[in-house]
Amino acid sequence: MSENRDSFPRPIDPQTREPLALVEQPGYYPGYSTLREREHWEEATRRVVLDRVDAVPPLRYFAADDAAFWSIVFEHLLPQADRTPNRRVAIINAVDDRLGSDRSPGYRFADMPPDREAYRLGREAIDEESRAVHGGAFRDLTYAQREDVLSLLHDGRPRAAAAIWQRMSIHRFWQLIVGDAIDAYYAHPWAWDEIGFGGPAYPRAYTRLERGDPEPWEVRERRYSWAPPESARSDETENVRAFHIEAEQHRSHEPKERRR
Amino acid sequence: MNGVAVNGYRPKAAPMRRYDETESVDYLIVGVGSAGGVLLQRLARAGFRVVGLEAGPFWEPERDWVSDEAGSHGLYWEDPRVTGGSDPLALGANNSGKGVGGGSVHWAAFTPRLHPSDFRTYSLDGVGVDWPIAYDELRPYYEQLELEMPVAGPAYYPWGHPHGYPYGPHPMGGVGNALVRGCSALDIPVSIGGPVAILSGSHGERPHCIYRGFCIQGCKVGAKASTLITHVPDALANGAEVRDRAMASRIELGRDGRVTGVHYYDDAGAERFQRARAVIVAGYAIETPRLLLNSACPGFERGLANSSGTVGRYLMAQAGNVILGRFDELVRMYKAPPAHALTEEFYETDARNDFARGFAIQTVGPLPIAFAKQMMAAKKAWGWGLRREMMDYNHWAAFGLLGEILPAADNRVTLSEERDRFGLRVAHVSFNLCDNDRKLIKAGTEKTMEVMWAAGAREVVQEARYAHLVGGARMGNDPATSVVDRFGRTHDVPNLFVCDGSVLPTQGSANPGLTIQALAARTADYLVSAGDAIFTSTSERVEAEPPLRKDLAPPATWGKGVPRLR
Numbered sequence: 001m002s003e004n005r006d007s008f009p010r011p012i013d014p015q016t017r018e019p020l021a022l023v024e025q026p027g028y029y030p031g032y033s034t035l036r037e038r039e040h041w042e043e044a045t046r047r048v049v050l051d052r053v054d055a056v057p058p059l060r061y062f063a064a065d066d067a068a069f070w071s072i073v074f075e076h077l078l079p080q081a082d083r084t085p086n087r088r089v090a091i092i093n094a095v096d097d098r099l100g101s102d103r104s105p106g107y108r109f110a111d112m113p114p115d116r117e118a119y120r121l122g123r124e125a126i127d128e129e130s131r132a133v134h135g136g137a138f139r140d141l142t143y144a145q146r147e148d149v150l151s152l153l154h155d156g157r158p159r160a161a162a163a164i165w166q167r168m169s170i171h172r173f174w175q176l177i178v179g180d181a182i183d184a185y186y187a188h189p190w191a192w193d194e195i196g197f198g199g200p201a202y203p204r205a206y207t208r209l210e211r212g213d214p215e216p217w218e219v220r221e222r223r224y225s226w227a228p229p230e231s232a233r234s235d236e237t238e239n240v241r242a243f244h245i246e247a248e249q250h251r252s253h254e255p256k257e258r259r260r
Numbered sequence: 261m262n263g264v265a266v267n268g269y270r271p272k273a274a275p276m277r278r279y280d281e282t283e284s285v286d287y288l289i290v291g292v293g294s295a296g297g298v299l300l301q302r303l304a305r306a307g308f309r310v311v312g313l314e315a316g317p318f319w320e321p322e323r324d325w326v327s328d329e330a331g332s333h334g335l336y337w338e339d340p341r342v343t344g345g346s347d348p349l350a351l352g353a354n355n356s357g358k359g360v361g362g363g364s365v366h367w368a369a370f371t372p373r374l375h376p377s378d379f380r381t382y383s384l385d386g387v388g389v390d391w392p393i394a395y396d397e398l399r400p401y402y403e404q405l406e407l408e409m410p411v412a413g414p415a416y417y418p419w420g421h422p423h424g425y426p427y428g429p430h431p432m433g434g435v436g437n438a439l440v441r442g443c444s445a446l447d448i449p450v451s452i453g454g455p456v457a458i459l460s461g462s463h464g465e466r467p468h469c470i471y472r473g474f475c476i477q478g479c480k481v482g483a484k485a486s487t488l489i490t491h492v493p494d495a496l497a498n499g500a501e502v503r504d505r506a507m508a509s510r511i512e513l514g515r516d517g518r519v520t521g522v523h524y525y526d527d528a529g530a531e532r533f534q535r536a537r538a539v540i541v542a543g544y545a546i547e548t549p550r551l552l553l554n555s556a557c558p559g560f561e562r563g564l565a566n567s568s569g570t571v572g573r574y575l576m577a578q579a580g581n582v583i584l585g586r587f588d589e590l591v592r593m594y595k596a597p598p599a600h601a602l603t604e605e606f607y608e609t610d611a612r613n614d615f616a617r618g619f620a621i622q623t624v625g626p627l628p629i630a631f632a633k634q635m636m637a638a639k640k641a642w643g644w645g646l647r648r649e650m651m652d653y654n655h656w657a658a659f660g661l662l663g664e665i666l667p668a669a670d671n672r673v674t675l676s677e678e679r680d681r682f683g684l685r686v687a688h689v690s691f692n693l694c695d696n697d698r699k700l701i702k703a704g705t706e707k708t709m710e711v712m713w714a715a716g717a718r719e720v721v722q723e724a725r726y727a728h729l730v731g732g733a734r735m736g737n738d739p740a741t742s743v744v745d746r747f748g749r750t751h752d753v754p755n756l757f758v759c760d761g762s763v764l765p766t767q768g769s770a771n772p773g774l775t776i777q778a779l780a781a782r783t784a785d786y787l788v789s790a791g792d793a794i795f796t797s798t799s800e801r802v803e804a805e806p807p808l809r810k811d812l813a814p815p816a817t818w819g820k821g822v823p824r825l826r
Contacts, residue, residue, distance in 0.1 A: 011644065026651075027651050028651060039264060040264055041264070041327065042264065042265075042266040042268070042322070042327075042480070043265070043266070044322065044323060044324070044325065044326050045326040045327045045328055045331075048326045048328050048331040049326075049328060049331075052330075076643055077642055077643060078642075078643070078646065078647070079643055079644055079647065103333070103338065104338060104340060104352075105333075105336075105338065105351075105352040105353065106336055106337050106338040106339065106340075106341060106351050106352025106353070106356060107340075107341045107342070107343045107350065107351035107352055107689075108340065108341070108342055108343070109342075109343055109344070109348055110342050110343060110344030110345075110348065110688075111344070147643075150642075150643075154640065154642055175636065175637075178636050178642050178646075179633055179636070182629055182632040182633055182636065182646075183330060183629060185632075186329075186628040186629045186632050186650070187328070187329060187330035187331075187629060191628065191650075192628065194650075194651065195628060195650050195651055195653040195654065196592075196653065196654045197594055197627070197628050197653060197654075198473075198592070198594055198595065199327070200326075200327030200328065200472070200474075201327065201470070201471075201472040201473070202266075202327050202470065202472050202474070202480050202481060203264065203266050203268075203470070203481075204264075204470075205470030205471060205472060206470070206471045206472060206473065206595040206596070207471070208595070209431055209432065209433045209434070209471055209595050209596045210431075210432060210433070210434065210437060211434070211437075211589070211590070212434055212589060212590025212591050212592045212654060213590075213592075214592075221590060221654065228643075228644035228645075228648075229644075232643060232644050233643070234642050234643020234644050234645050234646070235643070235644045235645045235648065236645060237635075237639035237640060237641050237645050237649065238639060238640045243724060244581065244698075244701045244702045244705045244722070244724055245347065245693065245698060245701060245724055246347060246724040246725055246726065247346060247347045247348070248724070249637060249638075249723070249724040250637065250724075252640075
């Protein structure tokens with residue numbers, strides 16, 4: 001498959017190797033919708049969740065060029081190319097909103113700058129890495145080349161930007177940007193539908209606590225096979241169970257298991 | 261679509277009394293959390309004029325809280341802090357509450373007691389330090405607070421000093437069932453359905469649990485105990501004032517060596533001063549030392565009540581590794597309270613181990629955002645790999661290791677050069693594991709993984725992390741090595757007290773919330789018993805254990821059958 005800088009390949013059917021059709025709701029719970037249950041939620045929760053869907057905050061912190069850059073990064077960190085465009089979660093807007101209000105999680109690691117500075121330095125480092133590995137700015141690389149660059153950061157083995165990585169921990173930086181993507185995506189009811197999370201249940205309650213049984217409004221799981229795009233580097237996971245101590249675990253990046 | 265209208269649980273509220281700042285109140289309590297809420301209630305009921313300063317808001321749960329992970333960040337201390345050392349601690353949502361109720365708003369509400377051995381770790385095992393009190397002195401307060409919260413759990417709890425619980429155990433969720441299955445396969449005793457301060461039946465005006473799973477996002481139902489609903493309403497009914505959104509900045513020391521009140525910033529950012537005849541700092545393990553250090557003054561250049569140099573030291577977190585197991589069958593771990601089963605079979609020192617002290621294994625129930633970050637840490641998942649792992653969310657169960665980490669002088673809170681929005685120097689937290697800690701964490705993690713395999717998991721991974729905070733202003737008999745005496749009175753200043761998790765000399769493998777509230781009730785009884793002597797300039801100290809004042813308990817405490825063990 002030929003790729004250009006604007007393409008984000010879709011996951012494939014492992015038998016036919018053909019790209020999957022775009023769907024509004026990927027995952028193993030077809031027909032399940034948390035939002036359909038919203039009349040059973042109390043008002044404060046309904047307002048917070050519906051605002052997340054209907055009132056995406058406009059960009060206000062990132063310059064347009066930075067927003068375009070980070071949008072591409074987030075599409076690698078938490079890809080949504082299997083989703084129809086109308087059902088993709090606006091991760092960049094959520095991150096922009098957090099940085100815009102300078103909201104922190106309540107602490108900063110001593111080997112990290114404040115989050116705004118980390119994003120600024122991070123963009124420089126990713127572009128330097130891109131030039132060192134593939135001879136161009138990150139946004140000018142192909143999808144596969146960008147996956148290369150980001151997987152080097154994931155593994156904590158950068159080939160460039162040593163000065164920046166001396167000022168901030170590459171591993172904590174990785175946790176920061178993937179964590180921000182997670183905060184945005186898995187806060188969204190479309191992601192809840194994808195993974196079969198029941199969502200808010202006050203005041204109605206959960207009543208079927210055992211054996212993974214569904215509530216009357218939940219659905220049963222229906223699994224299917226899928227594989228990531230051929231050129232993706234992110235379908236590997238590693239088992240870091242040998243690292244019992246947090247300071248060791250967050251530094252450890254030794255790819256051990258590939259699913260394919 | 262309007263949806264369901266909820267008239268949520270709300271404690272009956274009397275109009276709150278307001279004290280004038282120029283009026284010297286009897287007790288000014290800094291921090292209305294787990295300890296501060298209990299102190300406020302006891303002292304008000306005993307007739308003292310009491311004000312609680314709370315940095316965060318006075319919550320209205322039905323209006324302010326949501327069944328939503330991302331929408332709940334306001335419950336946590338999000339003001340800046342710096343965390344370092346060889347093993348830096350995550351803070352914020354991990355362990356630091358803000359707002360009336362403090363940590364008891366976002367705790368999972370596991371309420372095991374400490375064991376008798378926890379009070380004598382140095383004598384028994386040559387590690388840590390002995391407490392200035394024994395289990396028997398705290399035991400009546402454990403029993404008392406288990407009624408006041410109240411706690412649900414089994415009729416026979418076998419570990420430490422065996423006892424039973426006033427409310428019946430909760431039904432099992434998928435995670436609890438996995439823990440029971442794994443422990444049973446390995447012949448490990450397990451406590452089913454508690455102990456947890458969540459109502460398995462209604463209590464007074466409070467309704468029972470609905471198993472919605474959002475315990476640590478604040479219980480809108482009113483089933484989980486927080487001092488916001490268990491003690492603060494009775495405090496207000498008895499004339500206490502809670503001044504919320506009030507950030508304490510400095511404790512004022514008078515010429516006679518006694519404190520005269522506390523400087524604070526109000527919601528509008530204006531500097532104010534509340535006079536008081538005695539001050540109790542109850543800001544938890546980071547903000548308490550920070551306030552004492554920020555209150556340095558002539559005579560106490562290293563920080564108020566810090567002649568020993570101990571303020572901020574001996575900070576502790578517990579090992580909180582999360583062990584995740586993937587099952588063929590569905591689990592749906594978002595249902596049921598995260599806290600509903602545990603084992604303390606490995607709690608005590610075992611001569612066969614290469615380390616002292618031990619650990620507990622407990623249920624946890626991460627919701628999607630927390631679980632995704634665990635997949636990021638445990639499996640280094642990102643991109644399509646993360647999407648794939650998350651699609652299996654409903655197949656995973658999670659156990660929490662809770663391992664004792666020993667107190668060390670260099671694990672400490674100091675002041676950073678950075679300043680917060682009030683211009684106050686922020687806390688710098690430094691944390692470093694010792695050899696015993698590392699061995700204990702490794703053994704505890706491996707044992708917990710063994711239980712997960714025995715439960716039938718097809719894949720087992722773990723995320724290394726820490727849970728809870730205690731220490732930083734520890735109690736002791738020796739003024740040279742501790743900050744407060746066995747009742748929470750600072751050794752240096754006769755009318756300045758510390759009462760919260762920071763006074764714990766060691767921590768065991770028990771979640772600290774119950775112990776913190778029990779210590780607060782005991783300190784309150786001491787203050788009530790001492791009466792006006794606290795407010796006079798004499799430095800003579802009453803050393804007798806105070807009588808237990810059951811008459812100072814909140815309404816609805818009594819009339820419960822408690823399984824009684826001989």
